[in-house]
Amino acid sequence: MKKRLWLVIISLYLSNLALLAQNSVDQKATPATKSLYSFLKKNSTKGFLFGHQDALSYGVGWKDDSVHHKGDVKEVCGDHPALFGWDLGHIEIGKVDNLDSVRFDRIRKNIQYAYKIGAVNTISWHSNNPVSGGGSWDTTKAVKHILPGGSRHTLYKGYLNHVGSFLQSLLDDRGKPIPIVFRPYHEHNGSWFWWGEKSCTTEEYVALWRYTVSYLRDTMHVHHLLYAYSPNLYASEAEYLKKYPGDAWVDILGLDIYDLPEYNINYVQELPKNIKILAQLGKRKNKVYALTETGYNKIPKSNWWTESLLKNISDSGVAWSLVWRNAYTEQFFAPYPGQASVSDFMTFYKSPKTFFSKDLQKVYGK
Numbered sequence: 001m002k003k004r005l006w007l008v009i010i011s012l013y014l015s016n017l018a019l020l021a022q023n024s025v026d027q028k029a030t031p032a033t034k035s036l037y038s039f040l041k042k043n044s045t046k047g048f049l050f051g052h053q054d055a056l057s058y059g060v061g062w063k064d065d066s067v068h069h070k071g072d073v074k075e076v077c078g079d080h081p082a083l084f085g086w087d088l089g090h091i092e093i094g095k096v097d098n099l100d101s102v103r104f105d106r107i108r109k110n111i112q113y114a115y116k117i118g119a120v121n122t123i124s125w126h127s128n129n130p131v132s133g134g135g136s137w138d139t140t141k142a143v144k145h146i147l148p149g150g151s152r153h154t155l156y157k158g159y160l161n162h163v164g165s166f167l168q169s170l171l172d173d174r175g176k177p178i179p180i181v182f183r184p185y186h187e188h189n190g191s192w193f194w195w196g197e198k199s200c201t202t203e204e205y206v207a208l209w210r211y212t213v214s215y216l217r218d219t220m221h222v223h224h225l226l227y228a229y230s231p232n233l234y235a236s237e238a239e240y241l242k243k244y245p246g247d248a249w250v251d252i253l254g255l256d257i258y259d260l261p262e263y264n265i266n267y268v269q270e271l272p273k274n275i276k277i278l279a280q281l282g283k284r285k286n287k288v289y290a291l292t293e294t295g296y297n298k299i300p301k302s303n304w305w306t307e308s309l310l311k312n313i314s315d316s317g318v319a320w321s322l323v324w325r326n327a328y329t330e331q332f333f334a335p336y337p338g339q340a341s342v343s344d345f346m347t348f349y350k351s352p353k354t355f356f357s358k359d360l361q362k363v364y365g366k
């Protein structure tokens with residue numbers, strides 16, 4: 001009997017230790033950033049945050065209603081997402097608006113609003129190609145040229161100065177930095193970005209990641225970031241880890257996967273397979289893991305939310321699931337009033353497994 005009691009006490013202690021997991025990249029991370037990490041870890045045992053890219057910037061048929069904090073998701077279910085995605089593409093070249101024509105000062109205001117309502121912010125970076133000057137999708141080899149010693153290294157430091165300054169400007173009402181999940185150089189196992197599989201070696205990708213982290217953290221003293229690594233759809237753990245920068249350089253393990261029947265991607269088969277690999281890794285490494293990008297463009301399947309998404313991730317331990325932007329009628333990933341999947345989205349919204357902004361408490365500690 002006594003032996004059993006001890007076993008119970010020890011296993012309770014160990015399970016709590018797992019929940020007390022800390023962010024790995026920045027030992028000087030602000031208390032609010034550390035709290036965000038523990039919140040994500042703990043909350044993932046209950047369910048997942050619903051996230052939407054650019055939710056407050058625009059939606060199908062409207063743009064930048066900054067006064068009312070309008071959002072397609074809010075219009076549909078009366079609540080904002082629990083997690084907001086933003087993109088910094090074009091900040092590196094000093095522009096005032098990003099590649100989707102959203103002003104950075106508006107993005108800052110919306111990040112501040114999201115933080116104020118207790119929600120989480122994540123930032124990706126569709127950076128221009130630093131060698132050719134083309135966009136992210138210009139696969140001209142660039143990584144080796146921007147690393148220390150490379151011909152475009154100084155230019156790249158300029159890129160990072162722009163990114164770091166913007167991140168430093170994300171302050172709350174009391175002047176404290178707002179924690180951000182930063183997710184650079186995503187989908188690198190695909191070959192559509194200049195940092196993608198065919199455009200750089202493993203050594204170059206890892207060096208780029210580490211240089212970027214060190215520059216922001218140690219040179220610019222940005223201490224309110226959690227770093228997320230997010231390959232696209234993969235077939236094995238080995239593929240997932242092929243260019244992994246290392247446990248000390250990554251806080252959150254991500255996965256980007258889209259429902260793309262036109263490319264013969266069988267989402268309901270691939271999603272659980274990919275999530276299983278992600279969850280195994282997350283548990284082994286004791287890290288937060290998340291579905292960092294997903295969605296079905298134009299959501300033509302009316303029960304997609306419950307049948308394709310919820311069913312396959314509800315008990316997986318993912319901390320969040322973010323759907324991509326609602327750009328216009330030909331590109332949207334969340335429902336808007338009148339859209340075919342609204343009723344199913346409401347079932348998804350009401351599930352105890354999904355967290356929207358009103359469900360959040362104490363994300364940042366006190």
Ligand code: BMA
Pocket residue numbers: 087089099100126324325327
């Ligand atoms: C892509 C598409 C583009 C967009 C980019 C950055 O996936 O949505 O239209 O410019 O993301 O948001």
